[in-house]
Amino acid sequence: MEIYQAFLVALVACFGKFTGDIGYFMFDRPIVLVPLTGLMLGDLQQGLLLGAELELVFLGIVSIGGATPADVNMGSVLASAFAISMGAGTDVALALAFPIGVLLQMVKMLIYFFRATTMHKVEEYAEKAEFDKITFMHFGHCAIYVSVYGIIAFCSLVFGADAIRSIVEAIPQVVMDGLQATSNMLPAVGFALLLNMLWDKKLAILLLFGFVLSSYLQLPVLAVSIIALTIGLIMIAQDRSSSKTAVQTTGEINEEEDFFNA
Incomplete structure (x- = not known):
C-alpha cells in the first residue's frame, strides 16, 4: 500500500x-x-x-x-x-x-x-x-x-x-x-x-410480505426497499391524520364542556 x-x-x-x-x-x-x-x-x-x-x-x-x-x-x-x-x-x-x-x-x-x-x-x-x-x-x-x-x-x-x-x-x-x-x-x-x-406484532405481516416479495417474486433489493419506503410513508401519513383528528375531537369536546360549565 x-x-x-x-x-x-x-x-x-x-x-x-x-x-x-x-x-x-x-x-x-x-x-x-x-x-x-x-x-x-x-x-x-x-x-x-x-x-x-x-x-x-x-x-x-x-x-x-x-x-x-x-x-x-x-x-x-x-x-x-x-x-x-x-x-x-x-x-x-x-x-x-x-x-x-x-x-x-x-x-x-x-x-x-x-x-x-x-x-x-x-x-x-x-x-x-x-x-x-x-x-x-x-x-x-x-x-x-x-x-x-x-x-x-x-x-x-x-x-x-x-x-x-x-x-x-x-x-x-x-x-x-x-x-x-x-x-x-x-x-x-x-x-x-x-x-x-x-x-412488533403489528409489523410482523410486513416482514412476511417482504419475504414473499424477495423469495417468491424474485424482486431485487431496490424494488423491495422502494415498496417498504412507500408503505412507511403511508403509515406516517395515516398516523399524522389520526393525531390531527384526535386533537380536533378533543378540542370540540373541551369547547362543549366550557359552554355547559359557563
Missing part, C-alpha cells in the same frame, strides 16, 4: 470519528466508511461489497448505556483496507474486523478516561459563564480523539500491512473456509439482533 493511500484511508477514519463524536449522523457506519475506503484504494466496487456485508454483520451492534461493544466501524475500515490491499474477500475482512475493533475500543476508553480527568475545568468555566472556553474544550477533545484514530490508522496501514499479510497467509485453509461460511451466516444474526429490538 502506498503512503498516500494510507493517508487517505486515515482521513476516512478521521471523518468517521469526527461525525460520530459531534452527533450521531450514521456516517461512521461500515456501509458509509468502507466504500469510501475502497474509493481511496482505487477499488470502489470491492468497497461497496465489503461495506454492505460488514454492515449486515454488525447491524445490531450498538452502544446502549454502559455497554461498549467493539469498535466495529473503525475495525471495518482497517480490516477492509487490509483485505482490499491483499485482494482478499469478506472472510479476511471479517477475521480482522473483530480483533481490530476490540483493540480500538480499548483506545477509545483510554481517550475517554483522559477527557473525564479534565471535566472539572468545564465546571469552573460554567461557574464563571465562560462558555467560549467550554466550547473550545469540547472541540479540542474532539480533535484529539479524531487525531489519535487517524494516526493509528495511518501507522497500522503503513507499518502493519506486511505483518497482517503474513498472519493471513499463515491461517489454515480450513479456518478460512469456516470464516467464509460464517460471513455468509452472520448477516442473518445481524438482522436477528436488530429485529429483537424492533419487533
Whole structure:
C-alpha cells in the first residue's frame, strides 16, 4: 500500500470519528466508511461489497448505556483496507474486523478516561459563564480523539500491512473456509439482533410480505426497499391524520364542556 493511500484511508477514519463524536449522523457506519475506503484504494466496487456485508454483520451492534461493544466501524475500515490491499474477500475482512475493533475500543476508553480527568475545568468555566472556553474544550477533545484514530490508522496501514499479510497467509485453509461460511451466516444474526429490538406484532405481516416479495417474486433489493419506503410513508401519513383528528375531537369536546360549565 502506498503512503498516500494510507493517508487517505486515515482521513476516512478521521471523518468517521469526527461525525460520530459531534452527533450521531450514521456516517461512521461500515456501509458509509468502507466504500469510501475502497474509493481511496482505487477499488470502489470491492468497497461497496465489503461495506454492505460488514454492515449486515454488525447491524445490531450498538452502544446502549454502559455497554461498549467493539469498535466495529473503525475495525471495518482497517480490516477492509487490509483485505482490499491483499485482494482478499469478506472472510479476511471479517477475521480482522473483530480483533481490530476490540483493540480500538480499548483506545477509545483510554481517550475517554483522559477527557473525564479534565471535566472539572468545564465546571469552573460554567461557574464563571465562560462558555467560549467550554466550547473550545469540547472541540479540542474532539480533535484529539479524531487525531489519535487517524494516526493509528495511518501507522497500522503503513507499518502493519506486511505483518497482517503474513498472519493471513499463515491461517489454515480450513479456518478460512469456516470464516467464509460464517460471513455468509452472520448477516442473518445481524438482522436477528436488530429485529429483537424492533419487533412488533403489528409489523410482523410486513416482514412476511417482504419475504414473499424477495423469495417468491424474485424482486431485487431496490424494488423491495422502494415498496417498504412507500408503505412507511403511508403509515406516517395515516398516523399524522389520526393525531390531527384526535386533537380536533378533543378540542370540540373541551369547547362543549366550557359552554355547559359557563
